[in-house]
Amino acid sequence: xxxxxxxxxxxxxxxxxxxxxxxxxxxxxxxxxxxxxxxxxxxxxxxxxxxxxxxxxxxxxxxxxxxxxxxxxxxxxxxxxxxxxxxxxxxxxxxxxxxxxxxxxxxxxxxxxxxxxxxxxxxxxxxxxxxxxxxxxxxxxxxxxxxxxxxxxxxxxxxxxxxxxxxxxxxxxxxxxxxxxxxxxxxxxxxxxxxxxxxxxxxxxxxxxxxxxxxxxxxxxxxxxxxxxxxxxxxxxxxxxxxxx
Numbered sequence: 001x002x003x004x005x006x007x008x009x010x011x012x013x014x015x016x017x018x019x020x021x022x023x024x025x026x027x028x029x030x031x032x033x034x035x036x037x038x039x040x041x042x043x044x045x046x047x048x049x050x051x052x053x054x055x056x057x058x059x060x061x062x063x064x065x066x067x068x069x070x071x072x073x074x075x076x077x078x079x080x081x082x083x084x085x086x087x088x089x090x091x092x093x094x095x096x097x098x099x100x101x102x103x104x105x106x107x108x109x110x111x112x113x114x115x116x117x118x119x120x121x122x123x124x125x126x127x128x129x130x131x132x133x134x135x136x137x138x139x140x141x142x143x144x145x146x147x148x149x150x151x152x153x154x155x156x157x158x159x160x161x162x163x164x165x166x167x168x169x170x171x172x173x174x175x176x177x178x179x180x181x182x183x184x185x186x187x188x189x190x191x192x193x194x195x196x197x198x199x200x201x202x203x204x205x206x207x208x209x210x211x212x213x214x215x216x217x218x219x220x221x222x223x224x225x226x227x228x229x230x231x232x233x234x235x236x237x238x239x240x241x242x243x244x245x
Contacts, residue, residue, distance in 0.1 A: 014103075014148050016213055019112065020050045020091075021103060021243040023150045023215075025226040029237035030095050047091070052244050054090045056083055060116050064124035066133050082115040082130045086138055091244035097229040098153040098219050100195060101241030102127060105148070106140045112243050119164065122194045123171050131205050142206035146213070150241050151226055154218035155180075155193035158230075165190035168197075175200050 011022035024030070028042055043055055056074040058067055058081065065080035067073075074090050083092040084104070092114035094101050099121070104113030115121075115130050127147075134140040169177055180193040180200070199212055219226040219239070227237040 012151065012215070012217075014213055014215075017103065017105060017146070017148055017243075018107070019105060019243060019245055020052075021148075022046070022050070022240070023101065024240040024242070025151075026224060026237075026239075028240065029227065030093075030240045031236075031238045032095075046093075046240070046242060050091050050242065050244050052089050052091045055242070056085070056090055056092050058083060058094075060095065062118050062120040064121060064126040064129045066113075066115070066126065066130045068133070068137060081117070081121055082113065082126055084111060084113045084130065084134060084137065086111045086245070088245045091242050093240055093242040095238040095240055096150075096152065096219075097227045097232075097236045097238050098158075100152040100198065101150040101239070102198070103148040103150065103241065103243050104130060104134065105146045105243075106134065106138070106144045107146075108144045109134075109138050109140045110245060111138045111140055112245055114241060114243050117194075117198060119158075119160070119168075119192070119194055122198055123167060125201060127198050128201050128205055131202065131207070143208055143211075145207055146211040147202055147207055149195055149198070149212075149214040151215045151217035151219050151222070151239075152195060153220050153228070153230060155182075155191050155196070157218055157220040158194060159184070159187065159189040159191050161189065165192065168192060172197065174204070 066082035069085040094116040099118035102115040180196045219228045220230045223231045229236040
């Protein structure tokens with residue numbers, strides 16, 4: 001990924017992704033509890049840069065629910081954690097603070113997606129759900145779908161207790177989970193590579209390896225660049241991942 005500056009909005013973008021998109025970090029804050037005025041100013045700035053007048057958001061609940069977004073329903077704040085659309089003029093936006101924001105793009109069918117996958121969403125296989133929905137709704141073929149993992153918490157920083165590890169172990173019987181987990185006897189904690197797990201899952205779905213692009217930036221390791229819940233706890237702000245056609 002590279003850092004660019006457009007119309008006073010600093011953001012990260014994937015050079016390989018040829019549609020308007022952004023991952024906005026520490027310089028902005030899209031926490032829902034901020035004042036309506038603060039959020040409105042930020043969204044208006046983002047819409048100007050993205051060249052759209054509509055931004056779709058959902059009520060993120062750490063689920064595997066994915067919404068089909070249209071000009072008619074984009075203002076409806078459904079309880080879900082992913083969005084897909086093939087309509088121009090609508091930007092799909094998710095808020096994260098260590099969780100994965102995953103952008104999807106099928107250039108042939110002109111379909112985009114924006115998925116919020118925390119560890120619960122990973123366990124519930126939301127990314128697989130989104131890819132299946134792209135096929136069922138828009139006749140996308142997996143060979144044409146590209147998957148972009150925005151900055152998120154890395155394995156070295158994502159430590160969990162045994163109960164969470166056992167949930168992963170019980171869930172992912174179809175993959176070699178050991179390659180994505182290490183145990184620290186000193187800390188009595190498990191360290192899980194959730195990005196690696198999601199990569200493995202989409203490879204199983206038929207996504208081509210060369211169509212999976214992963215940012216190497218960790219939100220917790222780079223607190224001057226990104227909001228991180230593991231760093232700031234309840235005082236954490238929210239990064240914004242956004243994409244449009």
